Amino acid sequence: MGDTVSGDTVTANTILGIETSCDETAVAVVERATVVRSSVVSSQVEQHAVFGGVVPEIAGRAHVRDLVPVLAEALATAGIEGPGGSAGGIDAVAATTGPGLVGSLLTGVSAAKALSLVWGVPFVAVNHLEAHLYASFLEEPDLELPLVVLLVSGGHTMLVLMEGHGRYRLLGSTLDDAAGEAYDKVARYLGLGYPGGPAIDALAMDGDPTAYAYPRSMVQENPATLSDDRRYAFSFSGLKTAVVNHVRNEPDAPTADVAASFQAAVVDALVTKARWAVEATGAVGACLGGGVAANSLLRERFAGMCNEAGVRSFVPSRAMCTDNAAMVAAAGWWRLHSDGPSPLDTGADPNLALPLIA
Numbered sequence: 469m470g471d472t473v474s475g476d477t478v479t480a481n482t483i484l485g486i487e488t489s490c491d492e493t494a495v496a497v498v499e500r501a502t503v504v505r506s507s508v509v510s511s512q513v514e515q516h517a518v519f520g521g522v523v524p525e526i527a528g529r530a531h532v533r534d535l536v537p538v539l540a541e542a543l544a545t546a547g548i549e550g551p552g553g554s555a556g557g558i559d560a561v562a563a564t565t566g567p568g569l570v571g572s573l574l575t576g577v578s579a580a581k582a583l584s585l586v587w588g589v590p591f592v593a594v595n596h597l598e599a600h601l602y603a604s605f606l607e608e609p610d611l612e613l614p615l616v617v618l619l620v621s622g623g624h625t626m627l628v629l630m631e632g633h634g635r636y637r638l639l640g641s642t643l644d645d646a647a648g649e650a651y652d653k654v655a656r657y658l659g660l661g662y663p664g665g666p667a668i669d670a671l672a673m674d675g676d677p678t679a680y681a682y683p684r685s686m687v688q689e690n691p692a693t694l695s696d697d698r699r700y701a702f703s704f705s706g707l708k709t710a711v712v713n714h715v716r717n718e719p720d721a722p723t724a725d726v727a728a729s730f731q732a733a734v735v736d737a738l739v740t741k742a743r744w745a746v747e748a749t750g751a752v753g754a755c756l757g758g759g760v761a762a763n764s765l766l767r768e769r770f771a772g773m774c775n776e777a778g779v780r781s782f783v784p785s786r787a788m789c790t791d792n793a794a795m796v797a798a799a800g801w802w803r804l805h806s807d808g809p810s811p812l813d814t815g816a817d818p819n820l821a822l823p824l825i826a
């Protein structure tokens with residue numbers, strides 16, 4: 469990443485970030501990808517909970533309703549007048565353009581473009597997965613590279629080797645369900661409500677993680693026995709089926725034990741493969757990202773694994789793990805300084821992939 473934007477000396481320090489890819493409406497003002505002046509998140513969780521999952525139509529409407537008040541609060545907290553009139557010191561507007569729900573993405577992308585035009589400042593398109601990667605840099609700007617990142621959210625589960633800013637190698641990803649999706653589906657089956665991750669996390673505290681030996685997919689003693697494409701791959705749909713079959717056959721199994729044993733299986737697979745990645749790549753550190761990184765057991769086990777492997781670990785604060793706009797502003801700052809502004813005809817892309825190096 470260079471020091472210039474489109475040939476001019478960098479003056480773009482203060483970025484307004486907008487996040488509307490799923491069920492959180494969020495706006496933040498961040499300086500130089502390190503200082504959070506404001507970060508407002510309006511969660512739609514209660515509106516979706518009755519349906520047991522995110523309903524795209526409800527999410528899209530809620531973003532339209534909530535974005536302007538969330539924007540006004542983020543600007544006011546940062547001490548900026550708005551949203552009308554001048555940019556009030558905002559140098560660029562960044563928004564998540566994908567991946568996510570298209571109806572949700574469009575609200576944030578359209579608002580960001582409108583603000584960019586009205587204020588006469590650049591628009592920056594941000595990849596939601598890259599934003600999760602930058603959440604760690606926002607809180608720990610001195611993180612050294614190369615870095616193994618375990619990105620675990622409701623929609624994605626992947627191990628990424630970050631070799632430089634904006635330079636990613638995909639080591640492996642899930643073959644079926646994302647880790648968060650498995651949490652949400654198992655929680656739903658156990659009648660724990662939505663979102664399932666926090667519910668299972670809390671219940672597992674009272675359970676025995678060794679009560680039931682649920683399967684750990686593609687987790688061998690010796691990683692060399694796995695083919696290259698399976699070594700860092702994850703699979704959680706078999707685990708989900710194993711839990712459902714077990715509870716169907718043994719309805720009296722204590723739910724806390726089921727939750728704790730399920731969680732132990734998920735975290736074992738995630739941490740084991742992250743360790744293999746750290747050891748094989750020679751990374752100097754490892755960090756977590758995404759909503760599932762808010763999980764108590766994963767946070768503890770991941771930090772312990774890095775300690776044992778002798779590499780630096782970074783686990784972002786829980787608020788920075790789940791969807792927020794500060795991480796979007798941070799990733800936007802890096803993108804602006806590497807690629808310059810994004811064209812205003814950049815569209816929302818529900819399937820946008822993390823940009824990888826060959």
Ligand code: KG4
Pocket residue numbers: 490620621622623624647648649651652663664665666669758759760761762763764789790791
């Ligand atoms: O990153 P995120 O906020 O949204 C997506 O981009 O998907 O992640 C949401 C996911 C949900 O599946 C939720 O159940 C899970 O993160 N999650 C957790 C915890 N908190 C949120 N999973 C396990 N333990 C938690 N404490």
Ligand code: ZN
Pocket residue numbers: 596600621622758759790791
């Ligand atoms: Zn996310």
